[in-house]
Amino acid sequence: MGDAIAHNHEENHLKSSDLLRDVVIGMSDGLTVPFALAAGLSGAVVSSGIIVIAGIAEIAAGSIAMGLGGYLAGKTEQDHYKSEVRREYDEVENLRHIEIQETKEFFANIGLSAELQEQATEEIAKDKDRWVDFMMKYELGLEKPDPKRATKSALNIGMSYVVGGIIPLSPYFFIDHSTEALKYSVAATLLCLFIFGYFKSRVTGVNVWWGAIRVMMIGAIAAAAAYGVAKLFGTNG
Amino acid sequence: MGDAIAHNHEENHLKSSDLLRDVVIGMSDGLTVPFALAAGLSGAVVSSGIIVIAGIAEIAAGSIAMGLGGYLAGKTEQDHYKSEVRREYDEVENLRHIEIQETKEFFANIGLSAELQEQATEEIAKDKDRWVDFMMKYELGLEKPDPKRATKSALNIGMSYVVGGIIPLSPYFFIDHSTEALKYSVAATLLCLFIFGYFKSRVTGVNVWWGAIRVMMIGAIAAAAAYGVAKLFGTNG
Numbered sequence: 001m002g003d004a005i006a007h008n009h010e011e012n013h014l015k016s017s018d019l020l021r022d023v024v025i026g027m028s029d030g031l032t033v034p035f036a037l038a039a040g041l042s043g044a045v046v047s048s049g050i051i052v053i054a055g056i057a058e059i060a061a062g063s064i065a066m067g068l069g070g071y072l073a074g075k076t077e078q079d080h081y082k083s084e085v086r087r088e089y090d091e092v093e094n095l096r097h098i099e100i101q102e103t104k105e106f107f108a109n110i111g112l113s114a115e116l117q118e119q120a121t122e123e124i125a126k127d128k129d130r131w132v133d134f135m136m137k138y139e140l141g142l143e144k145p146d147p148k149r150a151t152k153s154a155l156n157i158g159m160s161y162v163v164g165g166i167i168p169l170s171p172y173f174f175i176d177h178s179t180e181a182l183k184y185s186v187a188a189t190l191l192c193l194f195i196f197g198y199f200k201s202r203v204t205g206v207n208v209w210w211g212a213i214r215v216m217m218i219g220a221i222a223a224a225a226a227y228g229v230a231k232l233f234g235t236n237g
Numbered sequence: 238m239g240d241a242i243a244h245n246h247e248e249n250h251l252k253s254s255d256l257l258r259d260v261v262i263g264m265s266d267g268l269t270v271p272f273a274l275a276a277g278l279s280g281a282v283v284s285s286g287i288i289v290i291a292g293i294a295e296i297a298a299g300s301i302a303m304g305l306g307g308y309l310a311g312k313t314e315q316d317h318y319k320s321e322v323r324r325e326y327d328e329v330e331n332l333r334h335i336e337i338q339e340t341k342e343f344f345a346n347i348g349l350s351a352e353l354q355e356q357a358t359e360e361i362a363k364d365k366d367r368w369v370d371f372m373m374k375y376e377l378g379l380e381k382p383d384p385k386r387a388t389k390s391a392l393n394i395g396m397s398y399v400v401g402g403i404i405p406l407s408p409y410f411f412i413d414h415s416t417e418a419l420k421y422s423v424a425a426t427l428l429c430l431f432i433f434g435y436f437k438s439r440v441t442g443v444n445v446w447w448g449a450i451r452v453m454m455i456g457a458i459a460a461a462a463a464y465g466v467a468k469l470f471g472t473n474g
Contacts (some may be wrong), residue, residue, distance in 0.1 A: 032302040033270070033295070040294025045287065054291045057277025057467040058270070064459040065269040072451055079443040110375075111367045112360050120357060123349050130348040138347075138375065206316040214312075218305040226298040234290050 018149065022156035024200050026066060030164025031196060032219045034058050035189045038168055040226030042182040044234025048172040051181075055172065059165035067158025074150025081136075081145055088132045088140075099135065100125060106138055167192050186223070193219040255386065259393035261437050263303060267401025268433060269456045271295050272426045275405055277463030279419040281471025285409040288418075292409065296402035304395025311387025318379055325369045325377075336372065337362060343375055404429050423460070430456045 037058050041051045092099050100121060107117040124131050136142050171184035193216040201211025274295050278288045329336050337358060344354040361368050373379050408421035430453040438448025 028306060029302060032306075033298050036298030036302060037274075037291065037295050040298060041291055044290045044294070050282065050287060053281045053467050053471050054274065054278055056470050057281070057463040058274050058295065060466040061270050061273030061277060061459045061463040064462050065266060065273060065455060068455040068458065069265060069269075072455065075451075076438075076443055076448075083443070107357075110361060110371050111364060112357055116353065116357055116360060120344075120349055120353055123353060124347060127348060134347045141378075201313075204313050204317055206313055206320070211313075214309055218302060218309065221305065222298045222301040225301050226294040229297040230290050230294040233293050 018146075018153070019156060020203055022070065022153050023160045024203070025070070026063070026157035026160025027164040027196060028200070028215070029062065029066060030059070030161035031167060031189060031193055032164075032222055033062055034165035035168030035185065035219055036222040036226040038172060038185055039182055039223035040230035042178040042185075043227040043231035046178055048176050048178050048181050051172045051178055052169065055165070055169040059162055059169070062165065063158040063161035066161050067154040070157040071150045071154035074145065074153050077145045078147065078150070081142055084140060084142060085132065085136060088135050089128070092128055092131055092135075096125075099131075102135070102139055103131075164192075164196075189219060189223075190216050255383075255390070256393060257440055259307065259390050260397045261440070262307070263300070263394035263397025264401040264433060265437070265452070266299065266303060267296070267398035268404060268426060268430055269401075269459055270299055271402035272405030272422065272456055273459040273463040275409060275422055276419055276460035277467035279415040279422075280464040280468035283415055285413050285415050285418050288409045288415055289406065292402070292406040296399055296406070299402065300395040300398035303398050304391040307394040308387045308391035311382065311390050314382045315384065315387070318373075318382055321377060321379060322369065322373060325372050326365070329365055329368055329372075333362075336368075339372070339376055340368075401429075401433075426456060426460075427453050 034055050038051050038055050041054055045051065103121045103124060104117045107120050108114075112120065124134055136144075168185045168189040171181040171188065172178065175181035175184065194212045197212035197215025198208050200215060201208040204211070271292050275288050275292050278291055282288065340358045340361060341354045344357050345351075349357065361371055373381075405422045405426040408418040408425065409415070412418035412421065431449045434449035434452025435445050437452060438445040
């Protein structure tokens with residue numbers, strides 16, 4: 001019974017899972033950037049054909065860049081973690097007095113008395129693996145990364161970008177005149193951004209309606225700016 | 238003397254500052270996505286004019302989307318932190334036995350004896366503010382966010398995206414034939430990606446040459462894919 005309460009209590013602190021985080025990263029940019037690009041080009045060219053090509057090129061470019069970026073970030077995190085672990089083992093071995101001091105400082109910072117600082121540090125320093133583990137987590141704030149995470153992350157982010165990017169682009173497939181297609185693209189994308197913002201806010205635990213409007217506004221502002229800039233250059237250049 | 242050693246020691250753990258992190262986020266995508274888009278369009282259209290317009294629209298769209306995205310992320314982090322602080326104060330007040338249990342578990346996990354777990358928890362629970370602070374940091378892993386961070390972050394990310402995006406686009410300003418401009422764009426951008434990757438790797442503390450090559454490869458793959466996809470659709474559509 002006590003366990004059940006503790007468990008529920010923990011789940012109340014909404015935390016985004018890794019998958020959810022990846023989908024949010026990919027879809028957030030996937031909905032916004034191809035949308036704004038298509039809107040921008042609609043301000044400069046009449047035919048939808050070129051916008052479809054540019055949109056598809058952007059989706060390919062963006063999904064790969066973000067996907068591989070996610071992969072790289074995951075790999076970098078692993079490399080970084082491994083090199084820091086080696087460094088901590090080295091320090092625990094060769095700079096023991098400094099590590100002892102740092103461990104004591106940790107306990108001082110969280111509010112333990114001088115006596116308990118001493119005792120707790122002594123206990124932790126007994127087991128080297130545990131001590132390094134402790135320093136990694138609480139001195140450096142580093143969690144051990146999941147080795148499969150980089151690849152999964154790349155795929156999730158990339159796919160989410162593609163799914164997000166197809167929505168603003170789809171009207172241009174069917175409607176030849178770009179400003180006509182733009183109307184449907186704006187309507188469809190702002191709706192999707194609103195829904196996406198709503199669920200994203202639920203995950204992050206902020207006010208859902210305000211969050212939904214904020215996400216939608218970003219897309220609208222980015223698209224309007226791209227439209228304005230492209231119209232300016234399209235007319236003059 | 239002991240202080241000087243401890244200080245140097247701390248600096249040896251390379252950590253990226255917030256500004257650096259923002260520049261890396263913005264420039265990473267700014268160099269890659271407009272580059273890949275321009276390369277992709279070069280596979281489908283002959284005149285540089287339309288590529289310049291598309292590129293500028295993409296830079297406007299991308300920089301605003303990423304900048305505002307950074308702003309939103311900063312704001313969300315603040316909102317989330319505030320709501321979790323309220324929740325923790327509430328729990329410390331009303332679910333004291335569970336919070337005591339969780340605090341003890343923390344000390345058990347880092348390897349303290351049952352006796353010290355008990356004493357340390359007792360000491361921490363004396364001061365409510367300190368206790369909540371402790372739970373925020375070590376139960377939930379949340380740091381108090383800087384309130385000015387969201388705005389600064391938005392500007393840094395957005396500006397870095399613009400700076401990064403102008404590099405691959407610049408040859409198209411001066412060279413009318415797109416495939417000709419593409420050659421200079423590829424050379425300039427891959428060089429910049431390599432240099433960028435080198436410095437990014439120094440910040441994150443991984444092997445700099447391998448890091449530089451990885452970042453450059455991502456750009457090359459994204460550009461090649463966008464080129465291939467756009468050529469496919471440009472010929473058929």
